[in-house]
Amino acid sequence: xxxxHVDMVxxxxxxxxxxxxxxxxxxxxxxxxxxxxxxxxxxxxSFYLVPPNWLQILDRDFKPFTPLSLxxxxxxxVEGKFRLSLPVLxxxxxxTSNLLIVSRQGAExxxxxxxxxxxxxNKIDPSLLRGQKVFILNESNECLGLAALSVDAYKINRxxxxxxxxxxxxxxxxxxxxxx
Amino acid sequence: xxxxxxxLNPRANGSDRILIGKEQRKRAKELAKQYGYxxxxxxxxxxxxxxxxxxxxxxxxxxxIKKSIRLNTLRATVEExxxxxxxxxxxxxxxxxxxxxxxxxxxxxxxxxxxxxxxxFYYVQGVPSMTVAEALSPQPDSLVVDMAAAPGGKTTxxxxxxxxxxxxxxxxxxxxxxxxxxxxxxxxxxxxSIVLRGDSRKLDQLGIAPDYILLDAPCSGEGLIxxxxxxxRSKSMADIRFCATKQDxxxxxxxxxxxxxxxxxxSTCSIAPExxxxxxxxxxxxxxxxxxxxxxxxxxxxxxxxPYGVELHESLTLARRFLPHKHDLxxxxxxxxxxxxxx
Ligand SMILES: C[S@@+](CC[C@H](N)C(=O)[O-])C[C@H]1O[C@@H](n2cnc3c(N)ncnc32)[C@H](O)[C@@H]1O
Numbered sequence: 001x002x003x004x005h006v007d008m009v010x011x012x013x014x015x016x017x018x019x020x021x022x023x024x025x026x027x028x029x030x031x032x033x034x035x036x037x038x039x040x041x042x043x044x045x046s047f048y049l050v051p052p053n054w055l056q057i058l059d060r061d062f063k064p065f066t067p068l069s070l071x072x073x074x075x076x077x078v079e080g081k082f083r084l085s086l087p088v089l090x091x092x093x094x095x096t097s098n099l100l101i102v103s104r105q106g107a108e109x110x111x112x113x114x115x116x117x118x119x120x121x122n123k124i125d126p127s128l129l130r131g132q133k134v135f136i137l138n139e140s141n142e143c144l145g146l147a148a149l150s151v152d153a154y155k156i157n158r159x160x161x162x163x164x165x166x167x168x169x170x171x172x173x174x175x176x177x178x179x180x
Numbered sequence: 181x182x183x184x185x186x187x188l189n190p191r192a193n194g195s196d197r198i199l200i201g202k203e204q205r206k207r208a209k210e211l212a213k214q215y216g217y218x219x220x221x222x223x224x225x226x227x228x229x230x231x232x233x234x235x236x237x238x239x240x241x242x243x244x245i246k247k248s249i250r251l252n253t254l255r256a257t258v259e260e261x262x263x264x265x266x267x268x269x270x271x272x273x274x275x276x277x278x279x280x281x282x283x284x285x286x287x288x289x290x291x292x293x294x295x296x297x298x299x300x301f302y303y304v305q306g307v308p309s310m311t312v313a314e315a316l317s318p319q320p321d322s323l324v325v326d327m328a329a330a331p332g333g334k335t336t337x338x339x340x341x342x343x344x345x346x347x348x349x350x351x352x353x354x355x356x357x358x359x360x361x362x363x364x365x366x367x368x369x370x371x372x373s374i375v376l377r378g379d380s381r382k383l384d385q386l387g388i389a390p391d392y393i394l395l396d397a398p399c400s401g402e403g404l405i406x407x408x409x410x411x412x413r414s415k416s417m418a419d420i421r422f423c424a425t426k427q428d429x430x431x432x433x434x435x436x437x438x439x440x441x442x443x444x445x446x447s448t449c450s451i452a453p454e455x456x457x458x459x460x461x462x463x464x465x466x467x468x469x470x471x472x473x474x475x476x477x478x479x480x481x482x483x484x485x486x487p488y489g490v491e492l493h494e495s496l497t498l499a500r501r502f503l504p505h506k507h508d509l510x511x512x513x514x515x516x517x518x519x520x521x522x523x
Contacts, residue, residue, distance in 0.1 A: 054347065062376060064379070064382050066376065066377045067376055068358055068375040069362050069365070069376065070375065071374075072371045075368060091205070172299060172367075175300075175367040176293075
């Protein structure tokens, strides 16, 4: 197993999903001058971004070692679905307006893996729709993770305070939970 | 004259033995009982340091070690992290010889629970561990190999020192530990690493010639007794020899792979001369193209050129040790070695 240049069909799926979730051209902007490469992982394929001058190092048989990750981990494609990686969220967040700002308590419980309830919502763009992926930010605009809206944003005000607004997809507490 | 017993064999090949007197042995046995250690350990301490210093060591290992953190400049400036942590009531004191190392009193807060930790603004790491990467001091844009990388304290530190330029190849054999390695790399914003799972004793098969190699070797952990009191009874002399054999093999392949003129730092979290001075002394005999060089930062004390009374290469005094009873830190050994340009 070694890092490979990306398969164009798979890469198109990745790009389409990122751009449709977060805005046209976002993939190109995160990519900048980096080159995407892929590694098989479990049932899926992981994508990484590396500087072009790494291709020389990568162009070898890594035997008897197994490469696990390299450069910037972009995310994983599993059964046709692409999931952005946690470390790349902050980079994507810069280029999108899919943002949900949450209260202090909401921020804390989100980093324990919980979802966002109405009572934690401080601010959201009312044009965002149910099913859309939104970045969860704390009151200081720090990115805490990604969630999927479970209701159209303009309807949030009508909800009771304990109703689910956005389902946790990934949060930065994962780094710590993964260690334990 | 006091009767003396052959007691220990610090070298795997049996060429040297150390002597312990009957009285010393009796005293060691008493101390072992008093402090809960296996007697062979105390016998070695008594021969290595004398009884008084051995007792100081035993007492120091009963004291807790202060928490310390390394501020990660890949994620935030030193000033920003300091001010955020201070605002949360964390008391911080800079470690004089480290760029980004601080003794940290988190009081009632768990250091892993803060947002700043999740965001990778700091890494909870022992002061000796931080000193290791600074002793290697890899230059930006170089090719570095970390031969025993998990959970990633030193990989992330080196990537930080190189500001994510160059490449850090991080190798780890243990499947579970690679998960923490990857997690720490991502959390700390490291983008210049390639993580490989496998046995570093096969590094030469990778076909690369690193400018720097860090071998933070798997060891018996005899420097961590204050953190893990079970170590007082968990390892035998045979375990220490087993580690030393592995350390020899890792060092050999490191040196074969290192670029001419390249630099290697060998470190262990063990105070055992059998895993440190003896290993390096043997290496210098096997590999004349290698020489120990000074470390350009002031810390610890010189390593021992004649542990247990066995004369070793005098340049071993250029390597450094941290000792619990002298520095109130984990016991550590750090040695910087260079490969001849023309080799
Ligand atoms: C002292 S720990 C390294 C700590 C690490 N350098 C850090 O700063 O976080 C030694 C590591 O070496 C790994 N190891 C042991 N033998 C190995 C081998 N032959 N090849 C690669 N890794 C090995 C162990 O699993 C362990 O994770």
